[in-house]
């Protein structure tokens with residue numbers, strides 16, 4: 001089957017996944033693409049490894065923004081693709097390659113068919129961590145071009161390709177990373193009574209953490225603690241002096257986040273006491289929930305139903321995913337939606353192969369929506 005222009009771009013981006021704030025090749029690729037477009041209405045600024053691209057409108061009353069994230073994940077790819085990652089141990093396993101290709105597709109359309117309003121495209125680094133949205137928002141480059149509304153999407157493996165799912169209000173959870181370092185006393189495997197074993201302490205702690213959600217969070221509220229990584233010890237016959245747990249906390253309210261953190265701290269103090277060790281907690285980066293502007297989201301959903309009968313719109317539930325796009329929504333009205341990508345493997349899986357047909361659907365829907373939004377006198381006309 002023929003590969004569309006922007007699916008082709010996605011395939012090229014797929015081969016160069018990079019860590020947050022190290023998206024050097026990705027930034028170069030995007031800048032090279034932008035340099036080939038007619039420059040009369042297009043202005044470009046870089047910020048760290050990100051890019052801000054502005055298209056001047058014909059008779060602007062507002063600035064409409066679109067954001068795409070850029071970073072990959074430390075995952076060794078296991079897809080069947082002939083265009084697999086060329087960066088050993090790194091993969092676009094969260095769809096950011098599609099997000100960028102869609103961003104370029106929307107931008108290209110409006111360079112060729114300018115509308116009345118100004119448009120701002122943000123290619124934002126480090127969504128997976130430590131978070132590029134908040135510092136990008138605080139940058140002079142962004143402040144100078146601050147938009148009146150902002151939108152973004154995230155691919156969703158579980159929906160058919162091109163289906164669009166969203167809801168007003170909370171869409172994604174508050175997040176906090178969670179890193180716990182344990183330091184005890186190492187020793188010979190044969191003399192456990194002379195050591196304080198941090199592999200055993202870490203194992204207890206992982207098990208105890210499972211009770212935090214089930215016994216401290218109101219069952220009608222929702223929260224998650226996932227420990228995704230454990231490091232400890234050096235060799236099979238040496239008792240481990242050190243261990244480290246790395247994970248993430250998700251909640252739908254800041255009260256639950258505070259309660260969960262307080263319980264984790266109490267359990268960690270207990271492990272320190274029980275295993276005669278020292279423990280240190282680092283909460284790493286935390287993201288604001290993605291809270292979709294209620295009136296704008298409802299207006300979009302209504303517009304979809306009225307004017308896009310060939311597209312499928314799903315009124316979905318909120319999810320425990322995190323997204324630093326939430327920071328933009330704390331200051332600027334807008335929303336995020338899921339874009340169906342129909343793949344049996346979930347986000348962050350080494351075998352995920354999103355359906356590329358979703359790319360052109362998203363470009364089509366968003367260009368039509370922005371054109372309509374620009375034709376309205378007011379944002380909520």
Ligand SMILES: CC(=O)N[C@@H](CCC[C@H](N)C(=O)O)C(=O)O
Pocket residue numbers: 094127128129154175176177247248249285287320321322323324347
């Ligand atoms: C869409 C998505 O998968 N986002 C990530 C954001 C992670 C933020 C941070 N590193 C954390 O783990 O808390 C997600 O895991 O939801």
